Amino acid sequence: MKSVPLNPDEPSDGLRADGPQTFDEIYGRYFPFVWRCLRGLGVALGALDDAAQDVFLVVHRQLGRFRGESSAQTWLYGIARHVASNHQRRARRKQAPLEPTVSEPAHPGPGPLERAADAEAAAFVEGFLAGLDAKKRDLFILAVLEEMTVPEVAAALSIPLNTAYTRLRSVRADFARTLDRMKP
């Protein structure tokens, strides 16, 4: 198995000067991003803890070698995609470990109806993601859900900028059509 991309072997000075410098800072800033990406990449709720942990263990190992040529989000997404793939492969082989069966909501404020609507929207989005091929899925997660800029996404996915724009228009149209079909 090849190494996680965007993490060359030679040592470097670490992350960008304007970005997070330590593991704690990266964890604090990007844990929600990693968590959502893992969900979007199809990691089951019961395996999210393990997957997130795996991502940050890789981050911990490779922090000193991250050159900062890409954004931290791009780097983390590459790791998350790799970890998600491994988890899905393992999930087909073995039973889930002892894990919490429900995830506490991130927003304790809203009432049950609000939560239900949020959960319904999340299920809709994740169902839509599950039906996409990997190229469109990556683009949708990064550009639409995580609101990264298209040039950033194009660099993260190693695709030409115009391809990214074309693919993004296509996937946005797919999403809008799917959403229209949900309307009463």
Add this chain to the structure above:
Amino acid sequence: MTDDKPNLSDVLARAQRARSPSAADAERVRRAIGAALAGGAGTGDATGTRATSPPAGWASRILLVGAITGASAGVGYWAGHRAGLHAAEPRRLAGYWSPALDTTGEMKLPAVATAASDQTGTPPFASLPLVTSHRDAARNPRRVAETQAPSTTESLAIEVRALRNAERALRDGNPGLALAFLQELDRQVPNGKLAEERDAAATTARCARGDHPFGVDMAEEFAQRHPASVYRARVEQACAPTDSPATGDSLPRRSE
């Protein structure tokens, strides 16, 4: 959607809100990472593959590193011995620790941290080793053991290993063995960092074994001890009342 006319941005905003982790999620994973790193899990090869990266999870992941592994294997052996299962099921027990280390049959209890050394909470990530290779650990476990802080690191490693063993035993439908691992853990590391996880595993095992006093709701008691626990649902599921012959209810016999 619950709205009559959901629009794209509304759906996306709601979805993002629901898909975001809670503070409890972040803290739970942070603790698990701290435990895994303390056991050496963050120091390995950087391929990110399961074959070379360490196992992970509050009860399912700790790297088998050098002397820690050897010492923990001793714990597992001792736990199995105490459970009275060593003589009867040596092959079955062997699966609960590294196969490379369970062949001697010798009782090798590790030097365990004192309770007092275990009161400092999860160490910050910054204090954990960043670049030590676990390949080096595999080559020279004694050297690694000498360079690691023996108390906190080792006791946490023992904790995670015991919890992993207990979890495996539970998954294998052997709550008695899970309890044996946990009891041994209580003896070895009485005041560990993973008290909530221990309690969840022990309560789950007791409920799975039907080992609870009459009229006592184990799940409720667990919830009182840990009102914000993320393991509540799991414990409640394990402790949910089921009909048994003792209740007087009986299923109709199937005619054959």
